[in-house]
Amino acid sequence: MSTTPAKLMIGLPKGSLEDSTLQLFARAGFPVIKSSRSYRPSFDDPALDGRFIRAQEVARYVEHGFFDCGLTGQDWVAENAADVQEVCELVYSRATSQKSRWVLCVPEASPIQTVKDLQGKRIATELVESTRRWLKSKGVTAEVEFSWGATEVKVPELADAIVDITETGSSIKANKLRVVETLMETTTVLIANKASWADKAKRAKIEQIALMLRGALDAQHMVGLKFNLPRTALAAVTAALPALRNPTISQLSNEAWVAVETIIDARQSREIIPDLKARGAEGIVEYPINKLVR
Numbered sequence: 001m002s003t004t005p006a007k008l009m010i011g012l013p014k015g016s017l018e019d020s021t022l023q024l025f026a027r028a029g030f031p032v033i034k035s036s037r038s039y040r041p042s043f044d045d046p047a048l049d050g051r052f053i054r055a056q057e058v059a060r061y062v063e064h065g066f067f068d069c070g071l072t073g074q075d076w077v078a079e080n081a082a083d084v085q086e087v088c089e090l091v092y093s094r095a096t097s098q099k100s101r102w103v104l105c106v107p108e109a110s111p112i113q114t115v116k117d118l119q120g121k122r123i124a125t126e127l128v129e130s131t132r133r134w135l136k137s138k139g140v141t142a143e144v145e146f147s148w149g150a151t152e153v154k155v156p157e158l159a160d161a162i163v164d165i166t167e168t169g170s171s172i173k174a175n176k177l178r179v180v181e182t183l184m185e186t187t188t189v190l191i192a193n194k195a196s197w198a199d200k201a202k203r204a205k206i207e208q209i210a211l212m213l214r215g216a217l218d219a220q221h222m223v224g225l226k227f228n229l230p231r232t233a234l235a236a237v238t239a240a241l242p243a244l245r246n247p248t249i250s251q252l253s254n255e256a257w258v259a260v261e262t263i264i265d266a267r268q269s270r271e272i273i274p275d276l277k278a279r280g281a282e283g284i285v286e287y288p289i290n291k292l293v294r
Contacts, residue, residue, distance in 0.1 A: 007046075007047055007048060007049040008047055008048055008049070008068050008069065008196075008202055008205045008206070009049050009050055009051075009066065009067045009068045009069075010048060010049070010050035010067060010068065010069050010070055010071075010209075011050060011051060011053055011058040011061055011062060011066075011067040011069070011070025011071070011072070012032070012041060012050055012051070012052050012053070012070070012071060013052070013053070013054070013055035013058060013070075013071055013072060013188075014039070014052040014053055014054055014055075015054055015055060016055075017055055017071070017073075017188065018052065020092055021071060021188075022034075024090070024092060024213060024216055024217065025213070027216035027219070027220070027290055027291070028209075028212040028213045028215065028216040028291065029212055029216075029291075030043060030044075030045060030048070030209065030212065031043075031044055034052065038052075039051055039052045039053070040052075047205060048205075050067070051067075055071075055072045055073055055076055056072075056076050056079070056080075056126075057076075058070040058071065058072035058076065058191075059072050059076050059077045059080045059082035059084055059191060060080050060082055062082065062084050062191050062192065062193050063080075063082045063083050063084050063193065065193050065195060065196075067193065068192065068193050068196035068202055068206070069087065069190060069191060069192040069193065069196065069206050069209070070190075070191055071090070071188055071189070071190055071191075072188070072189065072191065073100075073186050073187070073188055073189070074086075074089075074184075074186045074187060074188075074189050075102060075127060075130065075165070075184060075186035077189065077191060078130055078184070079127055079128075079129050079130050080129075081129070082191075083194065084191040084192065084193065084194065085191060085192040085193070085194050085197040086189050086190075086191055087189070087190040087191060087192050087197075087206060087207070087210050088189065088190050088210045088213075088214060089187055089188070089189055090187070090188045090189065090190060090213055090214065090217060091187045091188070091217065092187075092188055092217060098167070099185045099186060099187045100165050100166060100167045100185070100186050100187065101165070101166055101182050101183075101184070101185050101186070102127055102130070102163055102164070102165050102182070102183045102184050102186065103163070103164065103165075103166055103172070103179045103180075103181070103182050103183065104118075104123075104161055104162075104163050104179070104180045104181045104182075104183060105152070105155070105161060105162050105163075105164060105172055105177040105178060105179055105180065106155060106156075106160070106161045106162075106177065106178055106180055107155050107156050107176060107177060107178070108176050108177065108178045110155075110156065110160070110161075110178070112160065112161060112180060113180070114180065114181075115135070115138045115140055115180065115181055116138070116139075116140060118135070118140055118142045118160065118161055119140055119141060119142065120141065120142065121142050121143070121160035121161060122142065122143045122145065122158075122159045122160050122161075123135075123142055123143065123144050123145070123159060123160065123161045123162065123163060124145055124146075124147040124151055124154045124155075124158065124159035124161075124162045124163075125144065125145075125146070125147055125151060125162060125163035125164065126146065126147050126148075126149075126151065126164075127163055127165075127183075128144050128145075128146050130183065130184070131144050131163045131183065132144050134183050134184075145159070147162070151163075151164045152164055152171060152172070152175040152177060153175065155177070161180070162177075163183060165186070190206075190209070190210050190213065192206050211293065212291065214293075215291035215292055215293040216290065216291050218291075218292040218293075218294060219289045219290055219291050219292035221265055221266050221267070222263055222264065222265060222266060222289055222292055223263070223264060223265075223266045223269060223286050223287065223288060223289065224261065224262070224263055224286070224287045224288075224289050225261070225262050225263070225264055225269065225272070225273075225284070225285070225286050225287075226259065226260065226261040226262075226283075226284075226285050226287075227259070227260055227276055227281040227282065227283055227284040227285065228252065228257055228258070228259055228260075228281065228282045228283045229257065229258055229259075229260050229276075229279070229280065229281045229282075230256060230257060230280045231255070231256055231257060231258055232256075233279045233280050233281075234249070234258055234260075236279065237260070237276065237279055237281070238260070240275075241260075241262060241264075241272070242262070242264050242265070242268060242272075243262040243263065243264070247260050247261060247262035248260070248261040248262070260281075263289065263292065269286055273286070
């Protein structure tokens with residue numbers, strides 16, 4: 001009888017999150033290969049198997065046990081009322097590294113100013129059940145219909161308002177819409193089937209994936225910085241130098257000099273490097289990092 005443990009089945013989002021998810025997995029050390037017509041990814045880790053499926057459906061299949069774990073949005077977990085274990089948030093999306101929002105929008109010229117003005121009106125959205133629950137919490141009765149896409153063009157002719165997702169707000173402005181209220185913020189999450197989470201071996205593998213994915217995300221805006229510095233300037237530089245905890249300081253063969261190494265936000269380097277040079281630093285090297293495990 002084989003003692004090889006069963007593979008961990010993971011659901012990967014197909015569609016708008018697909019490319020950014022594949023890039024994240026590659027940076028985390030789990031490169032995924034897929035052909036243009038295949039829904040079955042190929043992992044170089046023999047313990048992993050999976051499928052590509054729309055993010056809207058991942059939570060349901062994780063709950064039912066077809067997937068041990070998967071990546072989807074918090075919005076779709078809520079929409080499906082899925083009974084799953086949220087392992088961790090992974091704040092990334094198609095275009096940005098910030099959370100997205102589901103917002104109630106109307107045309108700029110619409111007389112609708114608050115959610116109360118939607119009593120008896122029609123709303124188009126892909127997030128039907130969550131919108132219905134939100135309206136009920138506000139004491140508003142309105143018709144909520146499913147939108148198959150291009151939701152922003154359905155007002156005012158086909159609907160009085162829409163509930164749509166936005167990352168930057170640019171599409172809302174481009175379509176001459178106005179945000180009335182925000183229903184929820186959402187981001188990508190790694191979720192697990194509860195039975196799989198209770199399985200010691202599967203949970204260990206899921207936690208390994210979570211650790212590496214978070215490490216890859218945490219590293220994406222960070223760089224390493226190392227340089228040589230006169231010892232006389234060390235106190236002033238270390239007092240001003242950002243670091244995760246404290247910079248690493250090593251004695252050089254010349255006792256008047258030390259080597260300093262730290263990790264900083266990449267956006268800070270344009271200010272820090274000229275300042276280091278002005279304080280006498282030499283051999284300044286900035287280098288990318290793939291993962292940052294805190």
